[in-house]
Amino acid sequence: MSPTVCPDGASQGATSEGHFAAEAPVLRVAALRTEFATAAGIVPVVDGVDFALARGEVLGIVGESGSGKSVTAYSILGLVEPPGRVTGGRVLLGDIDLLALPPEALAAIRGARVSMVFQDPMMSLNPVLRVDTQIIEALRAHGSIGRHDAHARAADALARVGIAAPEERLRSYPHELSGGMRQRVCIAIAMLHQPEVIIADEPTTALDVTIQAQILSEMQALCASSGTALLWITHDLSVVASFADRVCVMYAGRIVESGPVDVVIGAPRHPYTRGLLDSVPALAAGGRRLAPIPGMPLAPADLDAGCAFRHRCARASERCALAPDETFPAPGRTLRCHHPLDRAADRDS
Amino acid sequence: MVKLIAGRILQGFGVLVAVSLIAFFGIYAIGDPTSLLVDPQATQQDVEQVRHNLGLDQPMWRQYGLFVGSLASGDFGRSFATHEPAMRMILERLPATLELALAAIVIAVVAGVPAGLAAGTHPGSRLDRVVMTASILGFSLPTFWVGLMLILVFAVNLGWLPSFGRGELGSWLGIHSSLFTLDGLRHILLPALNLALFPMSLVARLTRSGAREALELDFVRFARAKGISERRVVFVHILKYISVPIVTMIGMQLGLLVAFAIVTESVFSWPGTGKLLIESIGRLDRPVVVAYLLVIVSIFVLLNLLTDLVYLTLDPRVRFDAGAHAE
Ligand SMILES: Nc1ncnc2c1ncn2[C@@H]1O[C@H](COP(=O)(O)OP(=O)(O)OP(=O)(O)O)[C@@H](O)[C@H]1O
Ligand code: SF4
Ligand SMILES: [Mg+2]
Numbered sequence: 251m252s253p254t255v256c257p258d259g260a261s262q263g264a265t266s267e268g269h270f271a272a273e274a275p276v277l278r279v280a281a282l283r284t285e286f287a288t289a290a291g292i293v294p295v296v297d298g299v300d301f302a303l304a305r306g307e308v309l310g311i312v313g314e315s316g317s318g319k320s321v322t323a324y325s326i327l328g329l330v331e332p333p334g335r336v337t338g339g340r341v342l343l344g345d346i347d348l349l350a351l352p353p354e355a356l357a358a359i360r361g362a363r364v365s366m367v368f369q370d371p372m373m374s375l376n377p378v379l380r381v382d383t384q385i386i387e388a389l390r391a392h393g394s395i396g397r398h399d400a401h402a403r404a405a406d407a408l409a410r411v412g413i414a415a416p417e418e419r420l421r422s423y424p425h426e427l428s429g430g431m432r433q434r435v436c437i438a439i440a441m442l443h444q445p446e447v448i449i450a451d452e453p454t455t456a457l458d459v460t461i462q463a464q465i466l467s468e469m470q471a472l473c474a475s476s477g478t479a480l481l482w483i484t485h486d487l488s489v490v491a492s493f494a495d496r497v498c499v500m501y502a503g504r505i506v507e508s509g510p511v512d513v514v515i516g517a518p519r520h521p522y523t524r525g526l527l528d529s530v531p532a533l534a535a536g537g538r539r540l541a542p543i544p545g546m547p548l549a550p551a552d553l554d555a556g557c558a559f560r561h562r563c564a565r566a567s568e569r570c571a572l573a574p575d576e577t578f579p580a581p582g583r584t585l586r587c588h589h590p591l592d593r594a595a596d597r598d599s
Numbered sequence: 600m601v602k603l604i605a606g607r608i609l610q611g612f613g614v615l616v617a618v619s620l621i622a623f624f625g626i627y628a629i630g631d632p633t634s635l636l637v638d639p640q641a642t643q644q645d646v647e648q649v650r651h652n653l654g655l656d657q658p659m660w661r662q663y664g665l666f667v668g669s670l671a672s673g674d675f676g677r678s679f680a681t682h683e684p685a686m687r688m689i690l691e692r693l694p695a696t697l698e699l700a701l702a703a704i705v706i707a708v709v710a711g712v713p714a715g716l717a718a719g720t721h722p723g724s725r726l727d728r729v730v731m732t733a734s735i736l737g738f739s740l741p742t743f744w745v746g747l748m749l750i751l752v753f754a755v756n757l758g759w760l761p762s763f764g765r766g767e768l769g770s771w772l773g774i775h776s777s778l779f780t781l782d783g784l785r786h787i788l789l790p791a792l793n794l795a796l797f798p799m800s801l802v803a804r805l806t807r808s809g810a811r812e813a814l815e816l817d818f819v820r821f822a823r824a825k826g827i828s829e830r831r832v833v834f835v836h837i838l839k840y841i842s843v844p845i846v847t848m849i850g851m852q853l854g855l856l857v858a859f860a861i862v863t864e865s866v867f868s869w870p871g872t873g874k875l876l877i878e879s880i881g882r883l884d885r886p887v888v889v890a891y892l893l894v895i896v897s898i899f900v901l902l903n904l905l906t907d908l909v910y911l912t913l914d915p916r917v918r919f920d921a922g923a924h925a926e
Contacts (some may be wrong), residue, residue, distance in 0.1 A: 330723060330822050353829070373817040377916060380838050387835075388825040422917040439825060577812030 255563040274344075276479050277326075278448045282339035284318075284325045287332075288309070290551035291559070295321045297503040300584075303447060303479040308470065310490030310511065311483045312526065313500035314387075314547055319327040319483045322500070323449045324483075327364060343446070347427050364439040369452040371433035375424040381435055382420040388439050393421035407438040412468060423586075430461040436464070441472055448473065449481045454489070465491065487530050491515050496582070499523045502547055502558035509583035519579060519590040521563050557588070603907060611900030618896050622889045623663050631655065631677050658772040666889075671869035675893070676886035678879075685886035689872055689894050695765055696864070696871035698776045701858035702791035704849060707798035711847065712838075720833055722811055730803055733914040737800030742859075746866035752827055753789060761786050763868035776803075794860060798852040805848055809841030826895025845912050850906030854899040 252489050286297040296318045303309050324330045326341050328347040328348065337573040341348040343363060348356060360366075370587045375384055380509070385404040389395055401420070402596050408416035422434055433453055450469070454462040470493055473480050482494055490497050497590060498508040499520065507520035525543035545562040557573050560566040569588045577585050611659025632648050641649075643772025650656045654665060666676060672789055677687040718730035754762035766786030814837070821837045823829075868874070872891060873875030881885040 322819070324666060327824055329815060329823055331820075357823075357826045357828065359826070360824050366821070366824040368817050368821055371819055376818040376822065376836050376840060378842075379836070380915075384822075387822075387827050387831065391825055391827040425916050434822065547693040 273305060276305050278342040280340045282325055284321050284330055286334045288551060293550040294584055295503050295550050296325060297575045301498050303481060306477045306479055307482045307495045308482055310494035311498040311500055312487050312490050314339040314485060314495060316547060317500045318503040319500055320451050323483055324453045326449060327360050327366060356541055362387055362443045363445050364447045365445045366449045367436050367440050367453040370456050371429050371436060371486060374436050375432055377424055381422050390440055392443055407442055411438045415525060430457050433457060433465060437469060445475045445478055447479045451483045487526050501554060506586045519585050520587050521565050522559050524591060600908050604904060607904045614892055615896055618892050619889055623890050626883055626885045626888060627659055630883060636679055668856055675890045676888050679884050685890040689795050689888055689890050692870060692872045692875050694776060695869060696857055696860050696873060699790055699794060699860055700853055701872060703794035703856055704798060704853050706791055706795035707802050709850060710908050711799040711802030712806050715803040716810050716833060719807040719810025736798035739798045741794060742862045743866050745796055747802055749789045749793055757914055760789050765870060770818060790863050790869050794856055794863045801848060809844060810837050813837045813840050843910055844894050846907055846909050846913060850902045853904045857898055858895050
């Protein structure tokens, strides 16, 4: 299966993977580990996550609620709050390890070279500060700029994300704007300094479907025009199918399968990916019945040394009492499963 | 907006009537002040004469009616003891109490807000624990005991600061206050510190819990993700966001401080209304007590109104339905 509901067809072409294969990735996350101190002890929430983002690429991270997608995103920019703590791994932007940077140096990168958009546009703008204040402070954080210029650039940034009457909107407080408009403001802020990477943590989940599609395609176009790589976090596989170049499927803090989006969605090898696909109406392979994955994921505190998916997995065996190592079944593809599906098995199972 | 102000004033008026009634009949129930006022050797006839002069021989309802009647012409009655106009006695002492309460609230805010912010943005740190422990002490130690300790340490043992009176008064814009001279400031420091203890703990705790909650909110994370300085995150984003409850509480505390200055004023011989009230209750000097209560309640009502107005300017979300938003 290949991307079908792509809003404007931009996901193929210049941003596809092979094109940049030779280039060094702009962002590389390696063996990232983040733990939370809870009443039940220290629990890993992100456990050995690896991925790389090429220039201009769109990488989707998909997983159920609680799988550690947001914590992964926060870890990249040092935004994990206690009781959470990044305890291992590297986040390489070019050849700088963001995890090793002192706070001021990291702040200089946030919003300038790597920026972020959050899920809930109702909450990601400060309700007691005007929109212009919140845009201009982001401009000022990365270079001095006069009042007049700052204002002009702020208005320009709003216009670029499709906000009508930007002058007026600048003087508004967030609660005077609709959800979609607020998210556009956040995107405008994230794009201000033409970053190399934008991490988008379910930026459209809280919006209704038509606005979702609009924002999706606008963001894609903006990123394509500035060569910005996009890390798109979502629990919605159909969104990823429509416009990501590659996808990482996350389960219980680990990436269980990754690869080019059409390959992973067309021929998933991990039972969890298969389960996810079968629970999405638009993606369930022809003739297969819609089937939600049985059971619930374990809480991070209940994880043991085995495969975290085994109590929900039809293929589980004794071997699965020990977590599988990562394997590389094909170039650009990773997998963590003792009994992966193959294409034939997939058809008649 | 106008509706809000009018509502508040009307409400305040109702409270004033209720308070005057309670005070009037309360003191009537406690006893007859005449016996405290006349010479123990006086004849029964002299006593009757005094009672008649003070209007105490009238039935209670008549007395209240007369009181309300003369209120209309701005007369709050005269003190039974000194025969001075009661309101003038209160107003003469009021600046001393107000300046004390004001100094205390300033100390409470200047010390409490930064302490609360520091603790709230570093949850679980040593600083956090120190602030929490200090605030518990601030809540639970009795005011008079802390006052005596302050006197013992800073006035008696160290001899750094005076322990009683207002000191030299300065005047500025026609206001006479000990806040305007160095000597006056030295005098007010200990009592203000004493009075500040409780509101300081309250402000610190409220700021701490507000900051702690705000830290978890997406907009704080988003602000950080923009790369703005941590200072700006804390002092602009978080502080502005949590300022509404803090301001509300400060407004309420200021009224309470004026009322609760009584203990501190007694310990530090501060010539304010609190001290006057204690003396007046001892003498069953009803006009002074009633006038005091009316003034205090008016201050409360006024502060509440002011708090509401500040609240409206701080929180853009309520500005638009201010009419509906009475609280
Ligand atoms: N402050 C916290 N304290 C303890 N555990 C936390 C905290 N924040 C997150 N976690 C744990 O981390 C896990 C992953 O959370 P995360 O928010 O990354 O999930 P997610 O994949 O983004 O889910 P969603 O789709 O709901 O956003 C959760 O299961 C949760 O138990
Ligand atoms: S390792 Fe075993 S339990 Fe885990 S997904 Fe593969 S087959 Fe299922
Ligand atoms: Mg999330």
